Amino acid sequence: xxxxxxxxxxxxxxxxxxxxxxxxxxxxxxxxxxxxxxxxxxxxxxxxxxxxxxxxxxxxxxxxxxxxxxxxxxxxxxxxxxxxxxxxxxxxxxxxxxxxxxxxxxxxxxxxxxxxxxxxxxxxxxxxxxxxxxxxxxxxxxxxxxxxxxxxxxxxxxxxxxxxxxxxxxxxxxxxxxxxxxxxxxxxxxxxxxxxxxxxxxxxxxxxxxxxxxxxxxxxxxxxxxxxxxxxxxxxxxxxxxxxxxxxxxxxxxxxxxxxxxxxxxxxxxxxxxxxxxxxxxxxxxxxxxxxxxxxxxxxxxxxxxxxxxxxxxxxxxxxxxxxxxxxxxxxxxxxxxxxxxxxxxxxxxxxxxxxxxxxxxxxxxxxxxxxxxxxxxxxxxxxxxxxxxxxxxxxxxxxxxxxxxxxxxxxxxxxxxxxxxxxxxxxxxxxxxxxxxxxxxxxxxxxxxxxxxxxxxxxxxxxxxxxxxxxxxxxxxxxxxxxxxxxxxxxxxxxxxxxxxxxxxxxxxxxxxxxxxxxxxxxx
Numbered sequence: 001x002x003x004x005x006x007x008x009x010x011x012x013x014x015x016x017x018x019x020x021x022x023x024x025x026x027x028x029x030x031x032x033x034x035x036x037x038x039x040x041x042x043x044x045x046x047x048x049x050x051x052x053x054x055x056x057x058x059x060x061x062x063x064x065x066x067x068x069x070x071x072x073x074x075x076x077x078x079x080x081x082x083x084x085x086x087x088x089x090x091x092x093x094x095x096x097x098x099x100x101x102x103x104x105x106x107x108x109x110x111x112x113x114x115x116x117x118x119x120x121x122x123x124x125x126x127x128x129x130x131x132x133x134x135x136x137x138x139x140x141x142x143x144x145x146x147x148x149x150x151x152x153x154x155x156x157x158x159x160x161x162x163x164x165x166x167x168x169x170x171x172x173x174x175x176x177x178x179x180x181x182x183x184x185x186x187x188x189x190x191x192x193x194x195x196x197x198x199x200x201x202x203x204x205x206x207x208x209x210x211x212x213x214x215x216x217x218x219x220x221x222x223x224x225x226x227x228x229x230x231x232x233x234x235x236x237x238x239x240x241x242x243x244x245x246x247x248x249x250x251x252x253x254x255x256x257x258x259x260x261x262x263x264x265x266x267x268x269x270x271x272x273x274x275x276x277x278x279x280x281x282x283x284x285x286x287x288x289x290x291x292x293x294x295x296x297x298x299x300x301x302x303x304x305x306x307x308x309x310x311x312x313x314x315x316x317x318x319x320x321x322x323x324x325x326x327x328x329x330x331x332x333x334x335x336x337x338x339x340x341x342x343x344x345x346x347x348x349x350x351x352x353x354x355x356x357x358x359x360x361x362x363x364x365x366x367x368x369x370x371x372x373x374x375x376x377x378x379x380x381x382x383x384x385x386x387x388x389x390x391x392x393x394x395x396x397x398x399x400x401x402x403x404x405x406x407x408x409x410x411x412x413x414x415x416x417x418x419x420x421x422x423x424x425x426x427x428x429x430x431x432x433x434x435x436x437x438x439x440x441x442x443x444x445x446x447x448x449x450x451x452x453x454x455x456x457x458x459x460x461x462x463x464x465x466x467x468x469x470x471x472x473x474x475x476x477x478x479x480x481x482x483x484x485x486x487x488x489x490x491x492x493x494x495x496x497x498x499x500x501x502x503x504x505x506x507x508x509x510x511x512x513x514x515x516x517x518x519x520x521x522x523x524x525x
Contacts, residue, residue: 003028003165005085007078007096008071011128011237012056013195014063014156018126019095021154030091030165031064033057035075040180042104044365044373047182048335052193052369054174056238059194067157069164075175078108079115086119088168094121097128097237100284102373103291129241130277131284131374137492138281145277149245183366190335190369191232198233202244205230206251206266213265219404220327223338228269231370234276245273280374282494290377291358295388295490297483301474302356302384310353313460314345315363318450320459322427323401324348326414333414335369340404342368343383344395350384351394352466357384385474388483389490392474394467401427417442417456429456 004023008031011017023029040050061071074081085091094116099105116123130145178184191197205228216226233239248266255263283289293299313319317328327341337345342364349360361380365371382390405411408426412419418426420440425432430444437443441454448455477483 003030003089003091004093004095005029005082005091006031007094008033008060009096009099009237010101010235011097011240012053012060013238013240014060014067015195016153016155016240016243017097018154019097019124020157022124022126023093023095024157024162026093028163028165029069030072030085030089030167031069032072032074032081032085033060034078034081035073035175035180036077036108037075037175037180038077039104039108040182042102043362044102044371045182046366046371047177047184047186048190048369049366049371050177050180050182051186052190052232053236055193055197056195056236059196059238063156063195067159067162069162070167072167072169073174074169074172079111082112082115085168086121089165091165092121094123096123096125098125098131098133099128100131100280100374103287106287128237129280130274131281133284135281135285138495141278141281142274145274149242149273151242153240153243153246185332187331187333187335187369189333191229193232193236193238195233195238198230198238201229201233202239202247205269206247210251210265210269211259211261214261214268217338218340220330220338220341220410221405223341224334224336227338228272229336231372235370235372241273241277245270248273276372276375278496279378280372282378283374285493289381290373293386294381294494295386295483295486297388297480297486298386298477301386301477302350302354305354306356306359307354310460311349311355311359311363313457314349314353314355314360316450318457319348319353320430320457321348321397321463322408322411322415322418322429323397323405326411329414331367335367337368340395340400343379343393344397344400346380346383347393347395348397351470352461352463354466354470357381357386387490387494388478388487389495392471394471396463396467398427398463415456417453430458 004026006020006023006029011019012033014020020029020031039045057071057073061073064071076084082094094112099109113123115121127148130148132141132144135141177186191201209225209228212222212226213228216222230239230244234241234244248270252263252266255266282294286294293301314324315328317325317332319325323341324345327337327345331337345364346357346360349355350357357380361377364380365373365376368376381387383393385392401408401411405427407423408418408421411426418429421429421432421442422436422440425436429442432440432442432444442456443454444456444458446458448457
């Protein structure tokens with residue numbers, strides 16, 4: 001019998017699943033997910049990603065079982081799994097969503113394409129986000145994004161309508177994280193995976209938490225509830241981008257003018273959804289930005305000066321700057337941090353600590369539950385100043401603490417050693433007079449032992465002097481004729497066109513996403 005293989009990747013849902021809808025309209029389907037050992041062996045892979053994925057797979061499997069079908073989960077490299085399946089039960093079509101992932105998924109997709117050509121199997125891919133394959137420039141990109149997000153959603157198949165191909169395989173045990181040699185650590189308070197969990201988060205944001213989005217997403221005190229917290233569910237495709245955009249649009253129309261705070265929050269959130277795809281498009285158009293500077297004129301800027309002691313102190317939360325170390329502690333506990341604090345971490349790593357962005361980026365990729373390669377690597381380069389087209393952004397960790405945690409509530413929560421430090425010294429404990437250190441029972445020193453409840457490390461470097469020296473080095477390079485000359489081509493390929501090309505016809509949206517903000521530094525919270 002002729003049937004289609006639906007290859008699930010980072011699209012773990014049935015609703016608004018273009019590949020599944022297309023295959024179901026043609027006849028029987030076999031739903032396949034492949035756990036790829038080579039993918040999980042990469043330096044950006046983490047146990048929390050794997051556990052979240054397994055939780056999402058279980059949710060997907062339950063949904064398919066309710067329709068009378070089964071999710072076939074196999075372990076191996078994709079072409080090997082397809083070869084085995086094709087030998088046992090030949091198929092003529094493979095359908096999936098497009099994926100903009102890390103380098104190994106790009107190479108894997110090229111291998112799958114070669115395999116399909118050799119076997120005479122037709123492989124059709126469908127857009128997952130508002131991202132365009134083989135895009136030459138950004139002139140009409142915003143119109144494409146609008147068209148994608150405003151298109152009708154594909155409904156979830158109904159029981160009795162979807163036909164399932166009989167399985168040629170017996171059930172196979174799913175490997176544990178340990179069997180894949182993943183780190184044993186899994187943040188205890190991270191979000192849990194699955195479409196059901198994602199829908200609950202979406203509902204709570206649209207109907208309650210969005211009121212605090214504007215004004216609440218910058219401080220690490222308010223951000224955990226003010227931010228949408230949808231990013232891991234979009235990254236793994238438990239929710240589709242289209243359904244989130246359209247649900248937000250529908251809520252805006254429902255609100256009208258009755259809730260100004262909620263309306264402004266949702267409009268700001270829509271702009272973030274637009275930037276979500278804007279940054280992923282960068283990696284789609286230039287996969288090399290995962291491992292080399294977007295602007296090649298910055299090659300060699302930081303690489304020769306790698307300082308392993310600085311890197312270890314950063315990753316262990318022992319830089320001596322309370323706001324930085326508190327953020328690292330929160331990441332270890334929750335797998336999440338709001339965008340401004342993420343940008344601050346990268347800024348501290350890139351400027352006063354003068355660390356190259358790639359090893360720092362690999363470490364942070366493992367810390368972020370919502371790791372999305374396109375956003376992640378674009379932001380790593382933007383915040384470290386190697387894109388060649390963005391304004392230098394330096395986040396002073398002391399000023400960030402003063403602006404967003406003036407009383408030290410966040411710092412005290414995540415840095416127990418500082419809980420008895422007076423408010424006047426909590427953000428800069430190294431300035432405490434010795435008498436105050438004795439009175440509050442905290443010793444600040446260069447040799448403070450790790451984890452000691454009564455000790456705090458001195459900052460690794462003089463913040464002001466080190467930051468000034470870093471900016472001078474970067475700006476000296478930026479002013480050279482060679483570096484300035486290469487900027488135009490990068491702008492043409494990757495630069496935002498802002499609000500010049502947003503499709504307005506037929507949309508009920510209150511404000512165009514690109515016009516909602518002019519900040520190119522936006523991430524996705």
